Amino acid sequence: MFSSAGSIVLRRRASSELRQLLTVLRQLSHSPFSTHTSSPEKDDYSGKSTKLGPPPIQVSLTESAGRGVFATRRIGAGELIHTAEPLVTHPAPSGRDAPHVCYYCLRLLGKRDGVLVATAPNGGLWYFCGDVCRERAKVFLEVERKADWSFYDKHCRMRQLKYPFMVKRVACMVISGGASADCLDILQPAFLHPETIIEMEEEFELLKATFLKAQINDELIAFLTKQWYIGILARLRINSFRIELIGGSYENLLASAASVVEGEAAVGNAVYMLPSFYNHDCDPNVNILWIENADAKIRALRDIEAGEELRICYIDASMDCKARQTLLAEGFGFQCHCLRKEQAKAISKTLLYKRKLCLSSAKLIVKALVLASVQMVTSDLRAANLFILLNIIILFRFKT
Numbered sequence: 001m002f003s004s005a006g007s008i009v010l011r012r013r014a015s016s017e018l019r020q021l022l023t024v025l026r027q028l029s030h031s032p033f034s035t036h037t038s039s040p041e042k043d044d045y046s047g048k049s050t051k052l053g054p055p056p057i058q059v060s061l062t063e064s065a066g067r068g069v070f071a072t073r074r075i076g077a078g079e080l081i082h083t084a085e086p087l088v089t090h091p092a093p094s095g096r097d098a099p100h101v102c103y104y105c106l107r108l109l110g111k112r113d114g115v116l117v118a119t120a121p122n123g124g125l126w127y128f129c130g131d132v133c134r135e136r137a138k139v140f141l142e143v144e145r146k147a148d149w150s151f152y153d154k155h156c157r158m159r160q161l162k163y164p165f166m167v168k169r170v171a172c173m174v175i176s177g178g179a180s181a182d183c184l185d186i187l188q189p190a191f192l193h194p195e196t197i198i199e200m201e202e203e204f205e206l207l208k209a210t211f212l213k214a215q216i217n218d219e220l221i222a223f224l225t226k227q228w229y230i231g232i233l234a235r236l237r238i239n240s241f242r243i244e245l246i247g248g249s250y251e252n253l254l255a256s257a258a259s260v261v262e263g264e265a266a267v268g269n270a271v272y273m274l275p276s277f278y279n280h281d282c283d284p285n286v287n288i289l290w291i292e293n294a295d296a297k298i299r300a301l302r303d304i305e306a307g308e309e310l311r312i313c314y315i316d317a318s319m320d321c322k323a324r325q326t327l328l329a330e331g332f333g334f335q336c337h338c339l340r341k342e343q344a345k346a347i348s349k350t351l352l353y354k355r356k357l358c359l360s361s362a363k364l365i366v367k368a369l370v371l372a373s374v375q376m377v378t379s380d381l382r383a384a385n386l387f388i389l390l391n392i393i394i395l396f397r398f399k400t
């Protein structure tokens with residue numbers, strides 16, 4: 001695929017990146033957000049569960065889109081390829097229409113659910129779907145509950161920012177020792193415009209001030225520099241998923257339907273390790289589903305051959321080509337050259353050609369009509385008939 005010298009460099013770079021990935025996976029396996037990736041369970045969407053060995057995928061370098069995920073064997077349409085637990089989650093910033101969800105796994109909580117509640121210093125409440133999530137949340141909650149987040153949260157909510165809530169959670173995890181400060185470094189960062197960086201500086205100052213006010217030990221927050229904050233945000237921007245639940249139970253379905261009607265379908269956002277390596281295609285061969293919480297399920301949309309790259313769609317695939325291109329360029333910083341774009345290009349070329357043909361045919365018709373009228377006036381009926389015939393031929397060509 002690559003020239004030999006380039007191939008060696010790429011292979012070296014790939015193997016060092018994969019080593020880095022393994023290190024991070026090992027590091028994170030000690031955190032409560034541990035088993036992010038597991039082997040597929042046969043048709044676990046429909047309830048049956050049979051373990052099928054390691055996931056049939058590997059991360060390698062692509063020709064033009066950085067790292068990507070490739071099939072190591074043939075994968076059948078509809079197959080559950082693997083599941084992934086999130087590294088970091090956060091519910092959608094609470095507003096009037098925000099759905100009521102577990103503060104850890106983002107499961108929808110019905111009004112009648114027996115939720116467990118912890119009280120924040122500023123009077124806020126955190127809801128969990130059960131003891132397991134409450135226990136797991138200790139990795140950030142013990143630190144988070146020491147501080148008063150009213151200013152920080154209000155600042156982010158007023159600007160409709162969602163990622164700073166996730167950075168806050170990562171920072172709490174690092175302070176509590178539940179994650180390392182470089183836990184997301186392996187993910188690709190977004191390119192940030194200087195104005196965006198200036199806006200982020202204000203949030204950073206607020207975050208740091210909140211920890212300082214809570215008298216968190218200076219040593220524990222030594223990692224919290226402007227550069228760290230911006231680095232995490234840059235990674236969250238292109239690697240976080242907006243979680244929309246399909247709903248495993250009737251109650252969940254009702255709650256999701258209610259939140260869609262109220263205008264907010266997402267229960268929150270989450271970032272994963274392996275799912276972050278999937279590249280985009282406007283006509284994807286895999287998709288990611290969330291059934292009842294933020295645990296992701298990656299499923300094949302059609303038959304995939306061994307060695308084929310697995311790609312998801314980052315955006316709403318039903319948008320037109322131009323809108324998709326703009327969103328991908330502005331949101332993710334790349335130009336999509338997928339097959340759907342090429343097809344759209346080919347279609348617009350054909351349309352352009354047809355339009356040109358119509359125009360030139362129309363011009364010919366007008367010319368022939370003018371000539372026919374001149375011949376009629378000069379009583380040369382044979383010539384007039386000839387031009388009328390010519391008109392019919394042009395019209396016929398125009399029609400086809």
Ligand SMILES: C[S@@+](CC[C@H](N)C(=O)[O-])C[C@H]1O[C@@H](n2cnc3c(N)ncnc32)[C@H](O)[C@@H]1O
Binds near residue numbers: 064238276279332338
């Ligand atoms: C979530 S990451 C995907 C994994 C990434 N390739 C990596 O090496 O970590 C998203 C980034 O991958 C690249 N990318 C994804 N899909 C692409 C595509 N179809 N064409 C070009 N670049 C793509 C873009 O740089 C994008 O911002």
